[in-house]
Amino acid sequence: EIVLTQSPGTLSLSPGNGATLSCRASQSIVRNRIAWYQQKPGQSPRLLIYGASSRATDIPDRFSGGGSGTDFTLTISRLEPEDLAVYYCHQYASSPFTFGPGTKVDIQ
Amino acid sequence: QLHLQESGPGLVQPSDTVSLTCTVSGVSISGGIYYWSWIRHRPGKGLEWIGWIYYTGNTYYNPSFKSRLVMSVDASKKQFSLRVHALTAADTAIYYCARVMPGPGYPEFVDNWGQGRLVTVSS
Numbered sequence: 001e002i003v004l005t006q007s008p009g010t011l012s013l014s015p016g017n018g019a020t021l022s023c024r025a026s027q028s029i030v031r032n033r034i035a036w037y038q039q040k041p042g043q044s045p046r047l048l049i050y051g052a053s054s055r056a057t058d059i060p061d062r063f064s065g066g067g068s069g070t071d072f073t074l075t076i077s078r079l080e081p082e083d084l085a086v087y088y089c090h091q092y093a094s095s096p097f098t099f100g101p102g103t104k105v106d107i108q
Numbered sequence: 109q110l111h112l113q114e115s116g117p118g119l120v121q122p123s124d125t126v127s128l129t130c131t132v133s134g135v136s137i138s139g140g141i142y143y144w145s146w147i148r149h150r151p152g153k154g155l156e157w158i159g160w161i162y163y164t165g166n167t168y169y170n171p172s173f174k175s176r177l178v179m180s181v182d183a184s185k186k187q188f189s190l191r192v193h194a195l196t197a198a199d200t201a202i203y204y205c206a207r208v209m210p211g212p213g214y215p216e217f218v219d220n221w222g223q224g225r226l227v228t229v230s231s
Contacts, residue, residue, distance in 0.1 A: 044221040
């Protein structure tokens with residue numbers, strides 16, 4: 001089973017700042033099969049990024065994904081108050097599919 | 109517009125079986141395009157992939173559940189279901205149903221989630 005580790009655990013930033021969230025896999029992810037999800041308080045997760053760098057439908061271009069192999073990032077530029085959420089990375093390269101523990105983004 | 113809605117009991121006894129159903133609207137389950145999945149979120153733990161089912165009835169179950177799972181699909185009712193046997197307190201979680209995008213012959217990422225159903229295992 002591929003284990004995903006996310007860092008930092010919590011990120012506290014002001015609106016307008018940028019944020020870089022990290023996701024590291026215990027083994028190389030074939031064909032960059034990494035997705036990122038945003039889960040706001042009281043809501044279900046929402047797909048942001050798939051294939052490591054492709055934005056999902058209706059996701060603003062402030063969100064971007066990158067990386068390859070075992071190291072992946074989600075970058076949020078120009079943070080807005082509505083970005084307060086937990087962000088999860090997810091690998092679908094190898095069964096069983098797994099998720100990272102999440103990074104909580106607090107907006108100061 | 110796609111909508112997934114979980115239903116089922118909120119409180120179950122230890123050692124019992126829970127049955128959850130996901131009703132899908134806005135897309136056909138039998139269209140042969142998507143996979144359908146169950147994912148859970150236990151308190152203080154991360155998201156956990158339970159398994160997936162295809163409209164043909166083909167399934168994949170996470171081995172960590174040790175044969176306690178059964179998934180089924182009823183395309184005529186636009187529903188797919190999950191049964192988890194031999195419940196313990198460790199199975200207390202929010203259970204999500206979800207739609208999974210297809211790859212060439214296998215499932216890929218979840219693109220839509222239901223709102224989730226809290227299942228508490230307690231006597």
